[in-house]
Amino acid sequence: MAGPVSGTVHVTAARAGRGRRAPARPGTLRALAGMAYAAPTAVIVLTLFLAPLVLVVVMSLHRWPLLGAPTFNAPANYAKIADDPLFPGAVVFTLKYTAIITVLLSALALGLALLVQERRPGVGFFRTAFFLPGAVGFAAAALLFYGMLNNDVGPFGFLGVKWTGTPNMALTSTIVLVLWRFAGFNMLILLTGLQSIPVEVYEAARSDGASRWQVFTRITLPLLRPTLALMLILSITGSLLAFDQFFIFTNGGPDNSTVSMVMVIYRNAFFKFDLGGAAAISVVLLAVLVALNTLQLKVLR
């Protein structure tokens, strides 16, 4: 609805700019022009972001089948979350996965960033090589590993390891996949942080006789704190919402041992046709993540 209205507003504003007419104050006209330019953003934010945000809460209060009319049943969808056959296990598994990934990914990304920090001949090649897996889509990366870690066709069959055969191996293999795909991305984030540290700071520390380790712990790490915090936020939220890797690569198995929280939402919605139940889990997850993000932003600033 806002579309056509702001369209006319805009024409008037443009005409006034050319000086054919002189209605209203120029400030008002400029404000109207600004609103016209922002109108598409407003329409998208309203219809595709705020509306679904309200709808997900409404849905969570109803028995909402995939087909057919919804009926109000609050708070049944929330009450039954704890009884969901998969969700409690998925929470534990997702938290465990998030903790492991966040530690390993930060360490690996920091290591890589430090390795390619200095400008030297050939450093661009190494940066690109470490990042390149990040240019590949995550679904494609998961499918790549699906084939590569298959012992009949993959190059590692001779090792005789069942890469996705046991719960622990399935998790380990997924972690390797995620590290491979995201290490370069996080390296790039940390690299921007490293490069914003003035060279003079390092030089001063060296001339004061600081060792490499001292420079790292006393200068690099503290000055990198905001960038590290950003990387942690992205890594934690990304891991809590893990889906592709477990849906495509391990398919939740073996024995539902790698079912993540978002997979439960998906299964409830599209296998059990219970959109209301899926919405209730979504709302809980949403609340937790918004709270977590707010907390992390506070710590960051």
Next chain:
Amino acid sequence: MRYYSSRSALAVLFLFPLLWSGWSSLRGQDGGYTLGNYAQMARFGEGLPRYFGNSLLVSVITVAGTVVVSALGGYAFARFRFPGKNLLFLATLAILMVPYATILIPLYVLLGYVGLQNSLVGLALVFVMFQLPFATYMMRNSFEAVPKELEEAAMVDGCGSLRALIGILLPAVRPGLITVGLFAFLASWNDFFAPLILLNDGSSFPLPVAVVSMTQKTFGAIDYGMLQAGVMVMAVPCLLLFLVLQRYYVRGFMSGALRG
């Protein structure tokens, strides 16, 4: 020398899976090299042209939509004062705070209400929305970096704000537009979860959903050579685009737009 040996070893580790995938996509059943896997893939399901076309269509609409909406919005946020401006900007950035996966179920219902269920256009609009926080922030900063005198001179010459935008400002913020477009392309071309939820008809699937369905046993034994051919068809456009536009990609990181 130690500098190069350790880094080279790591580079091999990171590049190996990509090289293996490319190699095995070219290996025939008899052990020789062949394009057979790609021919096989072209005939899979509804056929490669269909899935590739779907992916391309969604990506083109997403890139165009993101660039246009964020350029207009960025201009508004950088250069104009109007009621509700800060609120709208914050609401746009708030998209980042809300996890993707949690609003796709209501989006599925909502798109159904307006007749965009199972629609590639609906999917692209959702992608545009998810791109907006990064893109709007990026474009606002890009416009703010352009000296005001540039457009003021044009306005004095009788240009309206729209003509100043098109004739003078857009060329000046071109690097920002390319960055925004590149991120929008990579996101929409590669996304798996949104099309999985929003589309339910096999003939409208984009590449990731179609290729993942190759691993579902309902299609008989899994053809691993064909699967890696599918991985390559998805990955190669992104790898090439990244290598050509690397500079613009890194700009996205430098701009602080990730921080939102």
